[in-house]
Each structure stands twice: as structure tokens, then as C-alpha cells.
Amino acid sequence: MKKKLLLILAVLCLPPNVFAGELKPFGNIPISAANPPTEAKVELGKKLFFDRRLSGDGTTSCATCHDPERHFSDGLPISLNYPTTRNWRNSPSLIGVAFQKFLFHDGRAASLEEQALFPMMSAFEMNQNLDFVEEEIRAVPEYVAEFKKVFGDEDVTRQRIAMTIAAFERTLVSRDAPLDRFLLGDKNGLSPEAQKGYEVFTGKGKCAECHFGEKLADDRFHALHVPENPEHLQDPRIVATRRFVAKVYHYEAYRTLSEDPGRYLITREQNDWKAFRTPALREIAGTAPYMHNGIYATLQEVIDFFDAGGGPGNTVLRPLQLSPAEKDQLRIFLEQGLTGKPPAFTYPKIP
Numbered sequence: 001m002k003k004k005l006l007l008i009l010a011v012l013c014l015p016p017n018v019f020a021g022e023l024k025p026f027g028n029i030p031i032s033a034a035n036p037p038t039e040a041k042v043e044l045g046k047k048l049f050f051d052r053r054l055s056g057d058g059t060t061s062c063a064t065c066h067d068p069e070r071h072f073s074d075g076l077p078i079s080l081n082y083p084t085t086r087n088w089r090n091s092p093s094l095i096g097v098a099f100q101k102f103l104f105h106d107g108r109a110a111s112l113e114e115q116a117l118f119p120m121m122s123a124f125e126m127n128q129n130l131d132f133v134e135e136e137i138r139a140v141p142e143y144v145a146e147f148k149k150v151f152g153d154e155d156v157t158r159q160r161i162a163m164t165i166a167a168f169e170r171t172l173v174s175r176d177a178p179l180d181r182f183l184l185g186d187k188n189g190l191s192p193e194a195q196k197g198y199e200v201f202t203g204k205g206k207c208a209e210c211h212f213g214e215k216l217a218d219d220r221f222h223a224l225h226v227p228e229n230p231e232h233l234q235d236p237r238i239v240a241t242r243r244f245v246a247k248v249y250h251y252e253a254y255r256t257l258s259e260d261p262g263r264y265l266i267t268r269e270q271n272d273w274k275a276f277r278t279p280a281l282r283e284i285a286g287t288a289p290y291m292h293n294g295i296y297a298t299l300q301e302v303i304d305f306f307d308a309g310g311g312p313g314n315t316v317l318r319p320l321q322l323s324p325a326e327k328d329q330l331r332i333f334l335e336q337g338l339t340g341k342p343p344a345f346t347y348p349k350i351p
């Protein structure tokens, strides 16, 4: 009796997400009240997303690392970079990004409007000066006319640049994935093997404890202790990137930092040491390599990681003891179930 009461109390005290492990089909795209979309705004944002003027040396657009041909990711373990520097993290797919509560692997940006200026300013990504880019865009008559159409006057500001890009990014959803069809009642939506994998995903594999909802992620951060890539630890360019980011976040020991501290850099909560945001799993079959540092080349390796109970020293995961057949079913579910029809897309003409 007492035990039962304690259990009920424990359940009541848990954050609401913990038992919310239900998978949902992609619904309507959330609308930003502060930045309502219009067709003209989305079109302008699309042009800017593909415009290499946004980078300091004019070689790189947002699409360089978020390529429509690769589900708006870049297919590399760690992403591309400004010449002579190196990035330190994997480029996330932007499909379904409108559904994210926190942006970046460590959740350091809260809105797409805020996020868009980070890569432009980042010394190891686009390395652009924002005062300068405003003038570059303002010097192009076609852009000036479009800003006037969208905002009512000709002023080209960094905030407006970010608003249009964000409006474009929110349109990036995929539709009608096999999982969506299955969840909407089509029993043949998933193949029989993928359905078995769905059972493992939501059952013995415990994946749906963190990967649920429309995007298959819980808007939380977990310290799974994904291994560091030893090559990255040594590369002086990545050492510089790591120290630079930590320095920007006022981490005192930035010069002796030898690994990616993840969410800890933002919150300084001990629980957040090496914690990363649960990634969305939409389009997962096409966005290898995996994890914040791209350490795993295949879904098989990711499944083996979870089956083994996560990385050394983590206190979040336990070994799953999945059979080889169950692991195969899980892989087939991830490979076949989560890829939808890509957003309707035509490349813009850059003025």
C-alpha cells in the first residue's frame, strides 16, 4: 500500500514529458506570432539562405552546410568551416526545425530569428561582419525592393535578414512518411519488419522515452557520454574552435578544456556536463553521420551504442540486451519509417 502511494507520488513529481512517449504525425507548422510568414517574406528568406554574400569571403551560404540535396544537412561528421579553421559539431538537418524548442546541439538559441545571426558571425563558419553584410544587401536594388515589399520600408537590418531566413526555414517540413501513414491508421503504412522495429522503439528499446512527439524528440538534454573523436581532440584548429566557444561563454578554464562540454557551457549545471539535445529523428536515414560530433557513420553503430547502455560513465542509459533480430528491426524502422516527401522546392535566383 505504502509502496503504491510512493509510486503514485513519484509519477506525479516527474516532469510531464517523461511518460509522454507517444509518437505523432507531423502536424501544422507552428506560426511565429512575432514573425508571421508571408509568401514574399519566405521567398526573400530563401534567396538570403542561398546567398554567399552572407559569408565574409563570399564562398559560403547557409545552404553550403544545410544542403537541400542532403535533407538540409551536409553529410559530414563535423560540418564545413571558414577557410583555415575547423568546425567542431555536426550540421543538423533543418527539416522540421520549426518544431524545435531549443536550437543547436546545446540549445543555446531559442528562436530561428536569434539563431540565424550566429553562423554569420561565427569565426569558424561564415565569419562575416554584420554591419558590412547589411550594406552589401542594401547595395542591391532588387533586395531593397523586396525588403520594402515585405517590411513596408527599405531598411535592411540584421534583424530583418534573420526574420526572412527564419520564415523560410519554418517551411521546411517533410510530409507523409511511412510512420505518419501508420500512425494515421494505415496498417500497411510501415512494412511488417519496420512495424516490429516500431515495437522495439516504443517498447524494449525505450527509445520513445526521449524520442517522441512529432519530431521524435523531447526538447531535453541528456548526458549520454557519446565518445569524443580522438582525432578531433588533437587537431589544433578544433582545439582553437572549442576554446573560442568556451571563452565566448565565459568558461574560466577554456584553455584547458579537452572535450565538448555540451549544455554545461550554457547552464553550468553539473547534470548538463556533456549533455546534448535529443535530436529529432525525422529523415534520419539520410543524415549520417550521427551524434553532435558525427562519431557514428551508420545507424547500426548508433543502435549498438544504445544497446550497450551508452557511453562510459553515463548514468542515463542502461544496457538493453536487444537480440540481433531486434536490432535489425529497429534499424529497418529508422531506415524506412521516418523519411517523408521533401518540402516542395525550387532554387532561387540570387540577385
Ligand code: HEC
Residues within 6 Å of the ligand: 049, 054, 060, 061, 062, 063, 064, 065, 066, 079, 080, 081, 082, 087, 089, 090, 091, 092, 093, 094, 097, 100, 102, 103, 104, 105, 106, 112, 115, 116, 117, 119, 120, 124, 125, 126, 165, 169
Ligand atoms: C559552415 C557550416 C555552416 C553554415 C555556413 C551554416 N550552418 Fe547552420 N549549423 C551548422 C552546424 C555545425 C550547426 C550545429 C552547431 C551547434 O550545435 O553548435 C548548425 C545549426 C543550425 C541550426 C540549428 C538547427 C537545430 O536543429 O538546432 C539552424 C537553424 C541553422 N544552423 C541555420 C543556419 C542558417 C540560417 C545559416 C546561414 C545564415 C547557417 N545555418 C549556416 C553549420 C553551418
Ligand code: HEC
Residues within 6 Å of the ligand: 105, 201, 205, 206, 207, 208, 209, 210, 211, 221, 222, 223, 224, 226, 276, 277, 278, 279, 280, 281, 284, 287, 289, 290, 291, 292, 293, 299, 302, 303, 306, 307, 316, 330
Ligand atoms: C535518455 C534519452 C534517450 C534515449 C532513451 C534514446 N535516445 Fe537517441 N539520442 C538522445 C540524445 C541526447 C542524442 C544525441 C547525443 C549526442 O549528440 O551526443 C541521441 C541521438 C540519437 C540518434 C542520432 C541522431 C542524429 O541526428 O545524430 C539516433 C539515430 C538515436 N538517438 C536513436 C535512438 C534509438 C534507436 C534509441 C533506442 C534504442 C534511442 N535513441 C534512445 C537521447 C536518447
